[in-house]
Amino acid sequence: xxxxxxxxxxxxxxxxxxxxxxxxxxxxxxxxxxxxxxxxxxxxxxxxxxxxxxxxxxxxxxxxxxxxxxxxxxxxxxxxxxxxxxxxxxxxxxxxxxxxxxxxxxxxxxxx
Amino acid sequence: xxxxxxxxxxxxxxxxxxxxxxxxxxxxxxxxxxxxxxxxxxxxxxxxxxxxxxxxxxxxxxxxxxxxxxxxxxxxxxxxxxxxxxxxxxxxxxxxxxxxxxxxxxxxxxxxxxxxx
Numbered sequence: 001x002x003x004x005x006x007x008x009x010x011x012x013x014x015x016x017x018x019x020x021x022x023x024x025x026x027x028x029x030x031x032x033x034x035x036x037x038x039x040x041x042x043x044x045x046x047x048x049x050x051x052x053x054x055x056x057x058x059x060x061x062x063x064x065x066x067x068x069x070x071x072x073x074x075x076x077x078x079x080x081x082x083x084x085x086x087x088x089x090x091x092x093x094x095x096x097x098x099x100x101x102x103x104x105x106x107x108x109x110x111x112x
Numbered sequence: 113x114x115x116x117x118x119x120x121x122x123x124x125x126x127x128x129x130x131x132x133x134x135x136x137x138x139x140x141x142x143x144x145x146x147x148x149x150x151x152x153x154x155x156x157x158x159x160x161x162x163x164x165x166x167x168x169x170x171x172x173x174x175x176x177x178x179x180x181x182x183x184x185x186x187x188x189x190x191x192x193x194x195x196x197x198x199x200x201x202x203x204x205x206x207x208x209x210x211x212x213x214x215x216x217x218x219x220x221x222x223x224x225x226x227x228x229x
Contacts, residue, residue, distance in 0.1 A: 004154075036220075043116060043220035044155075044203070089154050097207060097215035099168065100147075102154025 002027040004092050006103025014111050019080055021106045023090035024072040030092040033066060033073045034100070038087040047088075048075070051096070077108075085110045116221035118204050124227045125194055132190045133224040137206030143215055144187050146179055147203040148172065149223070155203055161187060162209075194228045201225050 003026040013019045025033075034049035050057045050064045050073065057064050061080075066073040077084055087107050091100040117136045125131050137144050143162050147155035158177070159169045163184035173179075176194075181187040191198055201223040210216040 006154075041222065043205075043222050045220070046217055091154070095214065096210075097218050098160070099157045099170075100155070100218075102156070104152065104154050 002030060002092055002094075002101040004090060004101050004103040006090050006106060008106060009104065010107045010109070012109045012111055013080055015080055015082060017080055019075075019077045019084070019108055019110075021075045021088055021090070021108070022072060023074070023092075023103050024070075025092045025101075026071065027092070027094070028071065029094050030101075032093045032096040033064070034091050034097070035064060035075050036089045036091065036102075038089060038105070044089065080110045082110050082112055084108060116204055116206050116219050118202075118221040118224045120224060121222065122225045122227070124229065126229050127196060128193055130190065130192045131194055131226060132188055133202050133204075133226075135187045135189070135204030135206075135221060137186070137204070138219055140208065141206035141219070142184075142209045143207045144181055145205040145207075145218065146187070146189055147205065149201045149203055150199075158189075191226070194226075196228045199226055199228045 006023045031052040036044040037047045038044045048062050048064050061078045063076040087105045089105050090103040093100045119134045145160040146158040149155045159179050161181040176192045179189045203223045205218040205220045207218045208216040
């Protein structure tokens with residue numbers, strides 16, 4: 001089955017700096033790679049996703065890159081703000097949103 | 113509609129007891145998913161429904177676990193004869209079917225935390 005590894009497990013950055021979280025996956029059949037933000041007391045929220053036919057996708061301060069050959073994808077957050085502090089999870093699936101395999105999470109702390 | 117709601121939010125039980133969790137998805141969402149998340153780990157897929165039909169179950173879902181979605185709306189997840197290893201956050205998510213026939217965006221509830229003593 002699919003295995004998704006995520007690094008780092010914790011990340012602290014100064015407000016305004018950029019944050020990068022990396023994930024690797026094992027199943028070459030995976031085609032869909034979403035990123036979720038998990039905040040205390042809230043349901044996990046999709047922040048951005050990418051499909052395997054695209055190498056990069058950007059939405060304002062958030063971007064995701066995918067290297068299908070190397071089987072890794074990354075989340076980039078620029079101009080970080082205190083409200084970006086949360087736990088971020090990467091995930092992968094063969095069919096979009098069906099049986100997602102999640103990484104172990106990255107706790108991002110933005111230092112004011 | 114305020115999103116996916118789960119009940120109870122926290123359940124403490126003794127080993128060997130049965131527990132049941134309820135999930136109310138977003139209205140008109142055809143698909144409903146159950147995931148389990150333990151401390152320091154990401155969510156793990158358990159099972160999912162399309163309307164009232166249970167389409168797939170993970171090997172993680174032992175015979176002590178049963179999930180239902182009797183009328184294609186709310187769902188229940190029951191754990192019989194709980195064990196300490198069942199302690200986890202049980203997450204429910206729902207999604208519409210997309211215009212292409214696949215699964216649309218997942219919307220997660222806040223989860224039901226189970227502590228087995």
